[in-house]
Amino acid sequence: MKKKLLAVALIGALAVSSLSGCGKKAANAKGKDKKEETKTIKIAATPIPHAEILNEAKKILKDKGYELKVTEFEDYVQPNEVVESGEYDANYFQHVPYLDSFNDEKGTHLVDAGDIHYEPFGIYPGKKKSLDDVEKGDRIAIPNDTTNEARALLLLEANGLIKLKEGAGLTATVNDIEENPKEIKFDELESAQVARVVGEDEFVVLNGNYALEAGYVVSKDALAYEASDSEAAKTYVNIIAVKEGNENNEGIKELVKVLKSDEIKKFINDKYEGAVIPFE
Incomplete structure (x- = not known):
């Protein structure tokens, strides 16, 4: 019995605890009372920005x-998927409407841990360089996921190209187009593919990050874009997302604090020239 108790005590003394997501205590080989923790945060992100x-x-x-x-x-x-599975601690690429839609469709349990920046959605030239040149049958490429397609259509409506059914709002699809006087044809593509048809369609409507990847600067190249003080800025702010229950993890809170710091705000403003805007 004494041997069993001794074995249990030894196992308990050697166990290393870890918090979900953000690090493990380093082993103390020299037997000191405390040693500085090594903390790791694994995060998934789209490349730019x-x-x-x-x-x-x-x-x-x-x-x-x-x-x-x-x-x-x-x-x-x-x-x-990798955050839901626990393989990663957080991700940084999406806004809340997309996250909510993803949770509803996939049964995941992801939540907003911090609002970081906003990327104005824009209409960019393809084969044509001005919205004044829109003719019947012209093609416009738009994202095909639920929230971003609605956002693209709302921007096109705001610029007088189409009219949506009343109340279509953030769930609008091409099926909700009530008036289309120019008989515009829509190429509904995965968001990352939209910029690739610039040479094929008359215009493209791009997410901010994919516009950046394509070499566009929204303030210089977009024919029209969402205003930085619009409701869209609040609705479509890009967030740090985590699995529910991890939003108050010490490492996640520190990550959000750093991303909202003056140093990172300056980096964003200097590098992206209005294509990415820190969220206040």
Whole structure:
């Protein structure tokens, strides 16, 4: 009996505890009472601007005792799946309407842990360079996921190209177009693919990050875009998303604090020239 009790005590003494997501205590080989923790935050992100911003934040977090490991994804599905599974602690690529839609469709349990920045949605030239040149049968490429398609259609409506059914709002699809006087044809594509048909369609409507990847600056290249003080800025702010229950994790809170710091705001403003706007 004494041997069993001794074995249990030894196992308990050697166990290393860990919090969900953000790090493990380093082993204390020399038997000191305490040793500084090594804390790791694994985050999934789309490349531009999210991974770029995170890599800038990585420098600040290192000074605060955190190692930020950033993995880039090219789509909008896997970053949520790896956070839901617990493989990653957080992701940075989406806004709340998309997150809510994803949760509803996939049965996931992701929540907003911090509002970081806003990317104006824009209409960009393709084969034509002015919205004044729209003719019957012209083609416009738009994202095909629920929230971003609605956002694109609302922007087109705001610029007089179509009229949506009353109340269509943030769930609008092409089926909700009530008036289309120019008989515009819509190419509904996965968000990452829209910029690739610039040479094929008359116009494209792009998410801010994919516009950046395509080399566009919204303030210079967009034919029309959402105002920075609009309701869209509040609705479509890009967030740090985590699995429900992890939003108050110490590492996640520190990550959000750094991303909202003056240093990161300056980096965003200097680098993106209005294509990315820090959310206040």
